[in-house]
Amino acid sequence: MIAKYGKGSGFSGIMAAACGARQGPSRLRQSILSLLGSRHAFLFPSGRSALECFLRAVGGGGDVAVPAYTCIAVPEAVTRAGWNPVLVDIASGSVNMTRETLEASLTPHTRVVLLTHQFGIPSDIRPILELCRNKGLLILEDAAAALGARYARQPVGTFGDAAVFSFGLTKVTPAGRCGVLVLHDDIVAERVATLQVQRIKPWGNLVDFARACTWQMAMHRGSYAVLRGLCSMLHGFALHQKIVPAPGLPAPVFSSCSGFAAALAAGQLVNLDESLMSRRDLSRLYSEELAGCKGLDLCTVPTEAEPAWLQFPIFVERKETCYRFLLSQGVDLSWTYRYSCGESYGIPTTPNADHASRHLLGLPTYHGLSMEEARRICRWVRASLGQ
Numbered sequence: 001m002i003a004k005y006g007k008g009s010g011f012s013g014i015m016a017a018a019c020g021a022r023q024g025p026s027r028l029r030q031s032i033l034s035l036l037g038s039r040h041a042f043l044f045p046s047g048r049s050a051l052e053c054f055l056r057a058v059g060g061g062g063d064v065a066v067p068a069y070t071c072i073a074v075p076e077a078v079t080r081a082g083w084n085p086v087l088v089d090i091a092s093g094s095v096n097m098t099r100e101t102l103e104a105s106l107t108p109h110t111r112v113v114l115l116t117h118q119f120g121i122p123s124d125i126r127p128i129l130e131l132c133r134n135k136g137l138l139i140l141e142d143a144a145a146a147l148g149a150r151y152a153r154q155p156v157g158t159f160g161d162a163a164v165f166s167f168g169l170t171k172v173t174p175a176g177r178c179g180v181l182v183l184h185d186d187i188v189a190e191r192v193a194t195l196q197v198q199r200i201k202p203w204g205n206l207v208d209f210a211r212a213c214t215w216q217m218a219m220h221r222g223s224y225a226v227l228r229g230l231c232s233m234l235h236g237f238a239l240h241q242k243i244v245p246a247p248g249l250p251a252p253v254f255s256s257c258s259g260f261a262a263a264l265a266a267g268q269l270v271n272l273d274e275s276l277m278s279r280r281d282l283s284r285l286y287s288e289e290l291a292g293c294k295g296l297d298l299c300t301v302p303t304e305a306e307p308a309w310l311q312f313p314i315f316v317e318r319k320e321t322c323y324r325f326l327l328s329q330g331v332d333l334s335w336t337y338r339y340s341c342g343e344s345y346g347i348p349t350t351p352n353a354d355h356a357s358r359h360l361l362g363l364p365t366y367h368g369l370s371m372e373e374a375r376r377i378c379r380w381v382r383a384s385l386g387q
Contacts, residue, residue: 010216011213011216013264013267013268014209014212014213014216014264016263016267017175017209017212017260017261017263017264017267018205018209018260018263020263020267021205021258021259021260021262021263022259023259023263024258024259024260024261024262024263024264024265024266025043025256025257025259025262027262027263027266028043028178028180028262028263028265028266028269029041029043031266031269032165032180032182033182035155035269036155036157036158036163036182037158038157038158038163038182038183038184039183039184039186039189040182040183040184040186040189040192041180041181041182042180042181042182042189042192042193042196042256043178043179043180043256043257043262044178044179044180044181044254044255044256044257045177045178045179045255045256045257045258045261046166046168046177046178046179047142047144047164047165047166047168047179047180048071048073048074048076048077048179049077049179049252049254050164050179050180050181051074051077051078051081051114051140051142051164051181052077052078052080052081052252052254053181053192053195053196053254054140054162054164054181054183054188054192055077055078055081055082055083055112055140056081056082056191056195057188057191057192057195058111058112058138058188058191059191060111061082061083061084062083062084062109062110062111062112063083063084063085063086063107063109063110063111063112064078064083064084064085064086064110064111064112064113064114065086065088065097065102065105065106065110065112065113065114065137066078066085066086066087066088066114066116066341067087067088067090067096067097067114067116067118067341067353068087068088068089068090068340068341068342068347068350068353068354069090069095069118069337069340069341069342069350069352069353069356069357070116070118070142070337070341071337072243072245072246072339072341072344074114074116074142074341075087075245075341075345076245076246078114079245080251080252083112084109085345086105086107086110087105087341087342087345087347087350087353088101088102088104088105088350089101089104089105089342089349089350089351089352089353090118090350090352090353090356091300091352092352092355093297093299093300093315094299094300094352095118095119095121095299095313095356095360096116096117096118096121096122096123096124097116097123097128098123098124098127098128099124099127099128099130099131101352102128102131103131105349106135110135110137111137111138112137112138112139112140113128113132113137113138113139113140114140114142115128115139115140115141115142115159115160116141116142117141117142117143117145117146117149117156118145119145119307119309119310119311119313119362120145120146120147120148120149120172120279120307120308120309120310120311121146121149121299121301121305121307121308121309121313122146122149122150122151122156122302122305122306122307123151123302124302124304124305125151125152125156125159125302126151126152126304129159129160138160138161138162139159139160139161139162140160140161140162140163140164141156141157141159141160141162141163141164142163142164143156143157143163143164143165144164144165144166144168144171144179145166145171145172145308145310146165146172146307146308146310147165147167147171147172147173147272147308148172148272148273148275148276148308149305149306149307149308150305150306151302151304151305151306152304153306157182161183161184161185162181162182162183162184162185162188163181163182163183164179164180164181165179165180165182166178166179166180167179167180167261167264167265169215170310170335171310172272172275172276172279172308172310173265173268173269173272173275174215174268175212175261175262175264175265175268176208176211176212176215176261176264177208177211177257177258177261178257178258178261178262178264178265179257195254196254196255196256197253197254197255204257204258204259204260205258205259205260207258208257208258208260208261208264209260212260212264238338239319239320239323239338239358240338240339240357240358241338241339242339242343242344243339243341243344244344245344245345274367275367276308276309278365278367278368278369279308279309279310279365279366279367280306280307280309281371282309282312282364282365282369282371282374283307283309283312283365285371285374285375285378286312286314286363286374286377286378287312289375289378290314290378290381290382293381293382293385293387294385294387295316295317295318295385296314296315296316296317296381296385297314297315298314298315299312299313299314299315309365310362310365311335311336311362311363311364311365312362312363312364312365313336313360313361313362313363314360314361314362314363314381315355315356315359315360316359316360316361316385317359318384318385319358319359319360319361321384322361322381322384322385323361325380325383325384326377326380326381326384329376329380331364331377331380332364333361333362333363333364335362336360336361336362337356337357337360338357339357340353340354340356340357341353342354343357363377363381364377
């Protein structure tokens with residue numbers, strides 16, 4: 001039993017998206033606007049492209065507070081947009097920054113705070129929001145992995161000045177090369193519109209259709225096990241890495257996602273509540289089954305948060321032992337950041353992010369994983385810890 005992400009909506013959903021590609025972008029925009037109540041929604045090929053376009057539209061440059069435990073592409077996009085990323089440590093036992101860690105990293109040139117809801121777990125938004133409003137800072141919510149998550153009964157992505165969502169193949173609603181930027185400010189929205197190239201590449205639908213079919217076949221339990229084994233043999237698999245930021249990347253041409261990717265995303269939004277309910281049931285089981293295990297700590301979740309649970313993160317003292325044992329049972333836990341952006345940028349003040357990169361594993365929560373399979377995973381986790 002290989003536990004993996006990206007089951008998508010199946011080949012029937014892929015074919016439906018191919019047939020509805022022409023109406024896909026308008027359907028997805030309307031679905032997002034209805035879900036979040038925002039004034040504007042722009043489609044992009046990825047969340048990071050949406051993030052960069054927003055920063056370019058704001059203009060002026062300055063410092064952007066970025067969590068140190070995130071995808072390296074995020075601070076790279078900040079740099080490409082002409083801004084300076086300032087790495088902020090996450091809280092101990094968490095995957096997100098807090099008001100305290102943010103306040104300690106603010107500079108006189110900070111203008112934007114990238115408020116990330118890592119792995120679908122909302123940050124403790126209320127105190128961070130208060131700090132940013134008092135200091136006149138813009139808030140861009142990085143909700144790439146948190147579509148459907150809520151804080152104080154309010155959807156994430158609706159607290160800041162703008163928000164970015166992703167429909168990448170490993171996200172809650174996987175559709176491939178598709179991201180969304182939502183915002184309220186009419187002036188910034190007009191600037192975003194002028195930065196986007198309206199003409200879509202004619203082969204975009206075909207390429208994304210082929211990618212979706214290939215991914216769907218690769219994620220079949222039998223084929224995924226073989227492919228995962230081949231990749232390990234050819235490239236190995238480091239449980240901790242130091243990633244060097246890519247220098248001098250060219251500025252991208254901002255375009256929309258393909259109609260096919262938009263249609264595939266829109267089609268899955270219909271079942272978002274069902275998917276979230278399944279992920280929350282699995283995470284509740286993990287919490288109950290693994291509470292109190294020696295050598296393992298559960299991730300801290302804010303009291304008012306209702307996570308989307310892209311994964312269920314655990315901090316494991318003997319990470320490699322646990323990972324290797326679960327892999328031998330057919331459970332793949334490879335979908336986590338195995339590096340700290342703090343280390344990548346040579347920042348010595350992000351020890352909690354560095355600790356997460358060395359000790360965090362993400363238990364699977366994908367839609368379709370049964371409760372009995374999750375119980376077996378818990379038994380294997382305890383067995384790997386000698387309990």
